[in-house]
Amino acid sequence: MNLSSIQRRLKEFAVDWDHWWTRDTYPHIMGIVRIALGGWLLFYWAIRLPNINAIYTTAGIVFPKIPKFMPEQFEWILQVPEPNVFLVVFGIHLIALLTLTIGYYTRTSALIACLISWYLYYIGQHHFHTSYDRLYMFSLLFLALSNAGAVYSYEAWEKFGNIFKWDKMVSIFPQRLLAFQITMTYLGVGFQKLWLPGWQGGEMLWYSLLGVWGTPLAFKITSYGWSPLYHVAVNVIIMFEVFIPFAFWIRIHKIRWFGMASAVVFHVSVHALLYIWWFAVLIPAYIVFFTPEEVYNFIKRHKPQFALDQGKS
Numbered sequence: 001m002n003l004s005s006i007q008r009r010l011k012e013f014a015v016d017w018d019h020w021w022t023r024d025t026y027p028h029i030m031g032i033v034r035i036a037l038g039g040w041l042l043f044y045w046a047i048r049l050p051n052i053n054a055i056y057t058t059a060g061i062v063f064p065k066i067p068k069f070m071p072e073q074f075e076w077i078l079q080v081p082e083p084n085v086f087l088v089v090f091g092i093h094l095i096a097l098l099t100l101t102i103g104y105y106t107r108t109s110a111l112i113a114c115l116i117s118w119y120l121y122y123i124g125q126h127h128f129h130t131s132y133d134r135l136y137m138f139s140l141l142f143l144a145l146s147n148a149g150a151v152y153s154y155e156a157w158e159k160f161g162n163i164f165k166w167d168k169m170v171s172i173f174p175q176r177l178l179a180f181q182i183t184m185t186y187l188g189v190g191f192q193k194l195w196l197p198g199w200q201g202g203e204m205l206w207y208s209l210l211g212v213w214g215t216p217l218a219f220k221i222t223s224y225g226w227s228p229l230y231h232v233a234v235n236v237i238i239m240f241e242v243f244i245p246f247a248f249w250i251r252i253h254k255i256r257w258f259g260m261a262s263a264v265v266f267h268v269s270v271h272a273l274l275y276i277w278w279f280a281v282l283i284p285a286y287i288v289f290f291t292p293e294e295v296y297n298f299i300k301r302h303k304p305q306f307a308l309d310q311g312k313s
Contacts, residue, residue, distance in 0.1 A: 021176055024169035025292040027150035028299065028307065031103070033178070034110075034148035036284040037139055038101030041113070044136075044278070045094060052090055056124050057083045065126045078122050089116060100143065103153020103163075107144050114140035131185060132278040138181050139285075146174035164308045172292060179288040183245040190241025199238070202230025209273060218273040240266055248289040260286050 054060035062080045070078070081089065093116040100109035117137045125133050149155040151166040159167070193199040206226065209218040240262065247259025264283055271277045287295065299307040 020172075022171055022173050025172050026296040027147060027166055027170040027292075028152070029175055029287055029290070029292050029295050030143070030146045030148040030170065031150065031152040032287060032295075033175075033285065034103060034106065034143055035101060035152060037143065037281065038097055040281045041136060041140075042094065042097040042101055045090075045097065049090070049094075052086065053083045056090075056120065057081055057086045059083050062124055063127070064124070065122050067122065078119070080123070089119070092116065093120070099154075100140075103149040103155050106149030106153065106155060107147075110140050110144035110148075114144055130278070131189065135181065135185055139178060142174045142178045142181070145177070146170065148174075162308070164306055166308075166310060168310075175288050175292070178285070179248075182282060182285060182288070183248065185282075186241050186245040190238055190245075193234075193238045193241065199234060202228070202232075202234045205234050205237070206230050213274040213276060215273055215275055221273075237266075248286065256289065260289075 048055065056062060058080050064078045064080055066075050066078055093113060096109045096112040096116065099105055100113060114137055117133070117140060121133055121137065147170040150168070150170055152163050154163075156165055157163045159165075198204040206222065208214070209222045214222075244259045244262055244266075247255050247262075250256055250259075263286070267280050267283060271280060296307055
């Protein structure tokens with residue numbers, strides 16, 4: 001192998017790398033993600049509306065967290081607000097999520113919702129140390145970076161008179177970022193269980209089913225007493241969370257479908273046993289592991305009226 005051969009291969013790799021990360025492609029996947037995620041977050045925050053004063057304002061017991069990186073002169077931003085002030089902020093948040101869902105000023109709406117989500121996290125959400133809140137914020141940021149309002153949106157209807165029309169390709173980069181974030185979310189919770197003392201046996205699972213998140217089904221299962229099967233279940237959970245994310249990327253032999261089906265079973269089981277439904281939004285988000293070309297061709301083949309040709313009726 002001579003130097004020119006190495007140089008040629010490096011150039012080919014660079015081209016393939018750039019194509020995978022940043023090529024222009026169909027906007028339909030991010031349009032679907034925008035609707036699913038925006039609608040999910042609108043529901044997620046709207047159900048908190050009756051309790052926002054107790055959770056986020058001076059009318060309740062709130063201990064904001066001031067991040068170390070915030071300059072002292074800006075710390076007032078994260079002081080606990082009065083109920084009337086917070087109601088305005090929360091109202092803007094819901095409006096931003098609504099306009100994001102329908103695709104109206106999509107990027108602006110996603111950015112506003114992301115910033116207010118960050119604000120809400122430091123005001124009160126940090127008490128729970130939940131990874132799904134951070135996942136929601138990252139997802140909104142990726143939507144702000146994308147052109148997710150290019151199709152299936154009010155913007156498309158305003159421009160073409162038809163939400164299924166679209167005029168230009170978009171960068172695949174935000175979709176890749178979201179797929180990578182989902183992968184790392186699974187890997188993170190999986191790898192930490194490999195060394196956390198509480199997850200070295202089945203006790204953590206046992207006590208989780210008996211805890212405040214437990215469902216009647218979980219209580220029924222634990223009523224039969226302790227069993228070594230809890231050790232087996234913990235090992236299965238760890239293997240799932242560590243290895244299944246890799247399956248999402250493997251297209252051969254339907255491994256990707258097996259991984260996604262397993263993930264659906266996992267999340268349904270978690271909801272049935274622990275009332276933890278917040279991660280269920282990941283299920284429709286699995287679409288980001290498909291290429292835009294795959295999804296566009298699938299829609300066009302089965303529902304051609306939902307995947308009109310570029311710039312045509």
